[in-house]
Amino acid sequence: MEFIENSKQFLFEARQELRKITWSTREHVTASTWVVMGVVIIISIFLGIADLVLAKVIKYILS
Helix, strand or coil, rough: HHHHHHHHHHHHHHHHHHHHHHCCHHHHHHHHHHHHHHHHHHHHHHHHHHHHHHHHHHHHHHH
């Protein structure tokens, strides 16, 4: 029964801690999401170009 009491205590304390959190606004989350997506796209393009260039260099060296 100690396990159940410990579990109840943990859930109670976790709920109290969640009430202390200052959650971000919807606008802030949306803006951050757009920034992350933009950075991911830019890095993806860069890595794609780097991959193409390195593949051609390696193909040239090996042939």
